[in-house]
Amino acid sequence: MIQMQRANHLHLRLYLEKLSTERKAMVQKEKVPDIIVSRLPLYLRTLERLHEAGRQTISSQELGDIVGVSAAQIRKDISQFGEFGKQGMGYSIPYLIEKLRQILKVDRVWDVALIGAGNLGRALVQYQGFVNRGFRIAMVFDNDPQKIGQMLGEFVIQDAARIGELIPQAGIQIAMLVVPAAAAQSVADTLIKAGVRAILNYAPTPINVPPDVRVEHVDPAMPLQHMTYYL
Amino acid sequence: MIQMQRANHLHLRLYLEKLSTERKAMVQKEKVPDIIVSRLPLYLRTLERLHEAGRQTISSQELGDIVGVSAAQIRKDISQFGEFGKQGMGYSIPYLIEKLRQILKVDRVWDVALIGAGNLGRALVQYQGFVNRGFRIAMVFDNDPQKIGQMLGEFVIQDAARIGELIPQAGIQIAMLVVPAAAAQSVADTLIKAGVRAILNYAPTPINVPPDVRVEHVDPAMPLQHMTYYL
DNA sequence: CATTGTGAACGGGTTCACAGCA
DNA sequence: TGCTGTGAACCCGTTCACAATG
DSSP: OHHHHHHHHHHHHHHHHHHHHHHHHHHHHHHSOHHHHHHHHHHHHHHHHHHHTTOOEEOHHHHHHHHTSOHHHHHHHHHTSOOOEETTTEEEHHHHHHHHHHHHTOSSOEEEEEEOOSHHHHHHHHOTTSGGGTEEEEEEEEOOTTTTTOEETTEEEEEGGGHHHHHHHHTOOEEEEOSOHHHHHHHHHHHHHTTOOEEEEOSSSOOOOOTTSEEEEOOTTHHHHHHHTTO | OHHHHHHHHHHHHHHHHHHHHHHHHHHHHHHSOHHHHHHHHHHHHHHHHHHHTTOOEEOHHHHHHHHTSOHHHHHHHHHTSOOOEETTTEEEHHHHHHHHHHHHTOSSOEEEEEEOOSHHHHHHHHOTTSGGGTEEEEEEEEOOTTTTTSEETTEEOEEGGGHHHHHHHHTOOEEEEOSOHHHHHHHHHHHHHTTOOEEEEOSSSOOOOOTTSEEEEOOTTHHHHHHHTTO
16 A cells, blocks of 8 residues: 555656656746856856866856856756756766757757858857857858958858858858948848848847847957956 | 026036036946946947947937847936936937946057967957957967967067066056966966956856956857757 | 936846755 | 755846936
8 A cells, every 4th residue: 555655656756747847848948037048058168178077976056166156046047947966966967968958959060151251250260169069160151252262261252142042052040240330230131031040240230130030249349348347 | 696596506506416426436336237337338339330320319219229228228327327318319429438438448448468379369369349449459478389489460479478577567457368278277367466457268167366357258159059049 | 398317116037045855 | 964956035137107307
């Protein structure tokens, strides 16, 4: 009898856990605050470095100390996506890395188009840091006749006029926009028409996009201007 | 009599305004939330572009639409530092630019040291976007004997071992750290000992610094990983 | 009359504190 | 015992709404 109750209890618990996990997966996109999502890449990067150094487990306390947030916040953030820790021993680093990669969808490699073969664009093509983090530059565009047809690293620089043709062909969904401010909006429009759904905007101007397209801004001077306030 | 009252009233108002402005300037560093400071460079950059395009005034509504925040937030943010607007007509763009530059202390040009002459470091030296925004790379360091003594743009690459000697000499307070993760902490320690008080950290690892030193992280892969969550 | 500056209300992210579990 | 997961309390940034004003 006791055995049966235990068994029933266990089944019930497992069932409820399964329900709860599925529910979380279902509603995740609606409910997880963006600010939490934005911290996950930082956790992931830190865990990857710890793993390379041979560490196997870590507590929320230690991880929080390293990345500069409270232990409670680490736990709350991670628990949005499931129960990945073990009481008394913390989180398994390889397991948490795997889960974070799944959540952020970087458990694969995304092809990225780079628009603009200026100084910054050239540096991004050379940059070694993308490939282990889930991204590979797969195509480079520019509209300068001097540059079109030339090599940049392993790529032939393509005519920006062919974005609408080549990007859908390659099925590319992510673009880095590294063009002058004046060109940014019209190039962005072209990219979106070509099927791009995420734009990393290095142009020094905001761009307007439909609500189903994601944009992140990057401006090398802005964090410097932020810091000088405090000097 | 009416004239006198007007005059007195005006003096009183000016006096109170002066008091209030001074008080704001005094307590500003304690009270303004960092998240507000982080939006100011975005406002400034946007206003500078509008000014180049010949615009003279703008309302909080329109500025908010452009940068993607509410009009109320624009007004609250700006009013932390004084009363720069005019009821009925909005903000004078040149005046607001001047004030924001003062607040962010980019109404001057800061010398910046760049540590690490790899791909990314090289691109930052070439980058044209710093100089109009208040920053000038003034010195480049690396610890690779192959690179030391070579030219990078207009600079001779200096031996990183001489940071402690050359940076205080030049009075440099800002550094961009573009070195491998393994070297980041020790180089940061050296920089801080040399008098650096703000570090823009391109190394893919957090660094520990004393509370009077500012650090901002930049990682080209992190915003991409943030966006893929939503794809 | 359009638009700012701001006190008050609101909302949601963070911290707290502890039950639950290995 | 050590540490996670989480409801509740708290805190702080955002929005609201309107008096003030050129």
